[in-house]
Amino acid sequence: MDANEKELRKIRIALIVFIVIFALSSGSREINLENNNADVTMFQHEMVSLEDGYFGILTNDVSWEDTGRLRIYYYDSDANEVTLKKVISLEDLLYE
Known part of the structure:
Protein backbone atom coordinates (compact mmCIF):
# COMPACT_ATOMS: atom_id res chain seq x y z
CA MET A 1 0.00 0.00 0.00
CA ASP A 2 1.26 3.41 -0.78
CA ALA A 3 0.71 6.49 1.40
CA ASN A 4 -2.45 7.63 -0.43
CA GLU A 5 -4.19 4.28 0.04
CA LYS A 6 -3.33 4.24 3.76
CA GLU A 7 -4.67 7.77 4.18
CA LEU A 8 -7.93 6.94 2.35
CA ARG A 9 -8.36 3.82 4.50
CA LYS A 10 -7.94 5.89 7.70
CA ILE A 11 -10.49 8.44 6.42
CA ARG A 12 -13.02 5.66 5.66
CA ILE A 13 -12.54 4.15 9.13
CA ALA A 14 -12.95 7.57 10.76
CA LEU A 15 -16.16 8.23 8.76
CA ILE A 16 -17.60 4.87 9.76
CA VAL A 17 -16.84 5.58 13.44
CA PHE A 18 -18.49 9.04 13.18
CA ILE A 19 -21.59 7.57 11.51
CA VAL A 20 -21.95 4.89 14.21
CA ILE A 21 -21.54 7.45 17.01
CA PHE A 22 -24.00 9.81 15.35
CA ALA A 23 -26.56 7.04 14.81
CA LEU A 24 -26.38 5.92 18.44
CA SER A 25 -26.52 9.39 19.97
CA SER A 26 -29.31 10.86 17.82
CA GLY A 27 -31.98 8.43 19.05
CA SER A 28 -32.24 9.93 22.52
CA ARG A 29 -33.12 13.47 21.51
CA GLU A 30 -36.42 14.98 22.56
CA ILE A 31 -38.15 17.43 20.26
CA ASN A 32 -40.44 20.03 21.79
CA LEU A 33 -42.83 21.95 19.57
CA GLU A 34 -44.20 25.11 21.07
Missing part, protein backbone atom coordinates in the same frame (compact mmCIF):
# COMPACT_ATOMS: atom_id res chain seq x y z
CA ASN A 35 -47.08 27.05 19.63
CA ASN A 36 -47.28 30.35 21.44
CA ASN A 37 -50.15 31.55 19.26
CA ALA A 38 -52.66 28.88 20.34
CA ASP A 39 -54.93 29.55 23.29
CA VAL A 40 -55.50 26.26 25.10
CA THR A 41 -58.65 27.48 26.85
CA MET A 42 -60.25 28.12 23.46
CA PHE A 43 -60.64 24.37 22.94
CA GLN A 44 -61.59 23.40 26.48
CA HIS A 45 -64.91 25.21 26.62
CA GLU A 46 -66.22 23.13 23.72
CA MET A 47 -65.71 19.81 25.50
CA VAL A 48 -68.46 18.39 27.71
CA SER A 49 -67.57 15.73 30.23
CA LEU A 50 -70.09 12.88 30.48
CA GLU A 51 -70.03 9.67 32.55
CA ASP A 52 -68.57 6.19 31.98
CA GLY A 53 -66.04 7.05 29.27
CA TYR A 54 -68.42 9.26 27.27
CA PHE A 55 -67.68 12.85 26.39
CA GLY A 56 -69.24 15.40 24.08
CA ILE A 57 -67.78 18.04 21.82
CA LEU A 58 -69.77 21.11 20.81
CA THR A 59 -69.21 21.91 17.14
CA ASN A 60 -70.13 24.75 14.80
CA ASP A 61 -71.71 27.57 16.80
CA VAL A 62 -71.29 26.92 20.51
CA SER A 63 -73.49 29.84 21.53
CA TRP A 64 -76.56 27.51 21.64
CA GLU A 65 -78.01 28.74 18.37
CA ASP A 66 -79.72 26.40 15.95
CA THR A 67 -76.57 25.64 13.92
CA GLY A 68 -74.69 23.95 16.76
CA ARG A 69 -74.21 20.21 17.17
CA LEU A 70 -73.14 18.01 20.05
CA ARG A 71 -71.04 15.01 19.04
CA ILE A 72 -70.98 12.27 21.66
CA TYR A 73 -67.91 10.03 21.72
CA TYR A 74 -67.00 6.96 23.75
CA TYR A 75 -63.44 6.31 24.92
CA ASP A 76 -62.58 2.64 25.38
CA SER A 77 -59.60 2.63 27.73
CA ASP A 78 -58.86 -1.07 27.18
CA ALA A 79 -58.48 -0.71 23.40
CA ASN A 80 -57.34 2.95 23.62
CA GLU A 81 -59.90 3.95 20.96
CA VAL A 82 -62.37 6.79 20.57
CA THR A 83 -65.60 6.10 18.66
CA LEU A 84 -68.34 8.49 17.59
CA LYS A 85 -71.66 7.37 19.09
CA LYS A 86 -74.20 10.07 18.26
CA VAL A 87 -74.59 13.53 16.71
CA ILE A 88 -77.36 15.67 18.19
CA SER A 89 -78.52 19.13 17.13
CA LEU A 90 -78.45 21.62 20.00
CA GLU A 91 -81.94 22.74 19.03
CA ASP A 92 -83.19 19.20 19.60
CA LEU A 93 -81.55 19.13 23.04
CA LEU A 94 -83.26 22.36 24.08
CA TYR A 95 -86.76 21.10 23.25
CA GLU A 96 -86.50 17.53 24.56
Whole structure:
Protein backbone atom coordinates (compact mmCIF):
# COMPACT_ATOMS: atom_id res chain seq x y z
CA MET A 1 0.00 0.00 0.00
CA ASP A 2 1.26 3.41 -0.78
CA ALA A 3 0.71 6.49 1.40
CA ASN A 4 -2.45 7.63 -0.43
CA GLU A 5 -4.19 4.28 0.04
CA LYS A 6 -3.33 4.24 3.76
CA GLU A 7 -4.67 7.77 4.18
CA LEU A 8 -7.93 6.94 2.35
CA ARG A 9 -8.36 3.82 4.50
CA LYS A 10 -7.94 5.89 7.70
CA ILE A 11 -10.49 8.44 6.42
CA ARG A 12 -13.02 5.66 5.66
CA ILE A 13 -12.54 4.15 9.13
CA ALA A 14 -12.95 7.57 10.76
CA LEU A 15 -16.16 8.23 8.76
CA ILE A 16 -17.60 4.87 9.76
CA VAL A 17 -16.84 5.58 13.44
CA PHE A 18 -18.49 9.04 13.18
CA ILE A 19 -21.59 7.57 11.51
CA VAL A 20 -21.95 4.89 14.21
CA ILE A 21 -21.54 7.45 17.01
CA PHE A 22 -24.00 9.81 15.35
CA ALA A 23 -26.56 7.04 14.81
CA LEU A 24 -26.38 5.92 18.44
CA SER A 25 -26.52 9.39 19.97
CA SER A 26 -29.31 10.86 17.82
CA GLY A 27 -31.98 8.43 19.05
CA SER A 28 -32.24 9.93 22.52
CA ARG A 29 -33.12 13.47 21.51
CA GLU A 30 -36.42 14.98 22.56
CA ILE A 31 -38.15 17.43 20.26
CA ASN A 32 -40.44 20.03 21.79
CA LEU A 33 -42.83 21.95 19.57
CA GLU A 34 -44.20 25.11 21.07
CA ASN A 35 -47.08 27.05 19.63
CA ASN A 36 -47.28 30.35 21.44
CA ASN A 37 -50.15 31.55 19.26
CA ALA A 38 -52.66 28.88 20.34
CA ASP A 39 -54.93 29.55 23.29
CA VAL A 40 -55.50 26.26 25.10
CA THR A 41 -58.65 27.48 26.85
CA MET A 42 -60.25 28.12 23.46
CA PHE A 43 -60.64 24.37 22.94
CA GLN A 44 -61.59 23.40 26.48
CA HIS A 45 -64.91 25.21 26.62
CA GLU A 46 -66.22 23.13 23.72
CA MET A 47 -65.71 19.81 25.50
CA VAL A 48 -68.46 18.39 27.71
CA SER A 49 -67.57 15.73 30.23
CA LEU A 50 -70.09 12.88 30.48
CA GLU A 51 -70.03 9.67 32.55
CA ASP A 52 -68.57 6.19 31.98
CA GLY A 53 -66.04 7.05 29.27
CA TYR A 54 -68.42 9.26 27.27
CA PHE A 55 -67.68 12.85 26.39
CA GLY A 56 -69.24 15.40 24.08
CA ILE A 57 -67.78 18.04 21.82
CA LEU A 58 -69.77 21.11 20.81
CA THR A 59 -69.21 21.91 17.14
CA ASN A 60 -70.13 24.75 14.80
CA ASP A 61 -71.71 27.57 16.80
CA VAL A 62 -71.29 26.92 20.51
CA SER A 63 -73.49 29.84 21.53
CA TRP A 64 -76.56 27.51 21.64
CA GLU A 65 -78.01 28.74 18.37
CA ASP A 66 -79.72 26.40 15.95
CA THR A 67 -76.57 25.64 13.92
CA GLY A 68 -74.69 23.95 16.76
CA ARG A 69 -74.21 20.21 17.17
CA LEU A 70 -73.14 18.01 20.05
CA ARG A 71 -71.04 15.01 19.04
CA ILE A 72 -70.98 12.27 21.66
CA TYR A 73 -67.91 10.03 21.72
CA TYR A 74 -67.00 6.96 23.75
CA TYR A 75 -63.44 6.31 24.92
CA ASP A 76 -62.58 2.64 25.38
CA SER A 77 -59.60 2.63 27.73
CA ASP A 78 -58.86 -1.07 27.18
CA ALA A 79 -58.48 -0.71 23.40
CA ASN A 80 -57.34 2.95 23.62
CA GLU A 81 -59.90 3.95 20.96
CA VAL A 82 -62.37 6.79 20.57
CA THR A 83 -65.60 6.10 18.66
CA LEU A 84 -68.34 8.49 17.59
CA LYS A 85 -71.66 7.37 19.09
CA LYS A 86 -74.20 10.07 18.26
CA VAL A 87 -74.59 13.53 16.71
CA ILE A 88 -77.36 15.67 18.19
CA SER A 89 -78.52 19.13 17.13
CA LEU A 90 -78.45 21.62 20.00
CA GLU A 91 -81.94 22.74 19.03
CA ASP A 92 -83.19 19.20 19.60
CA LEU A 93 -81.55 19.13 23.04
CA LEU A 94 -83.26 22.36 24.08
CA TYR A 95 -86.76 21.10 23.25
CA GLU A 96 -86.50 17.53 24.56
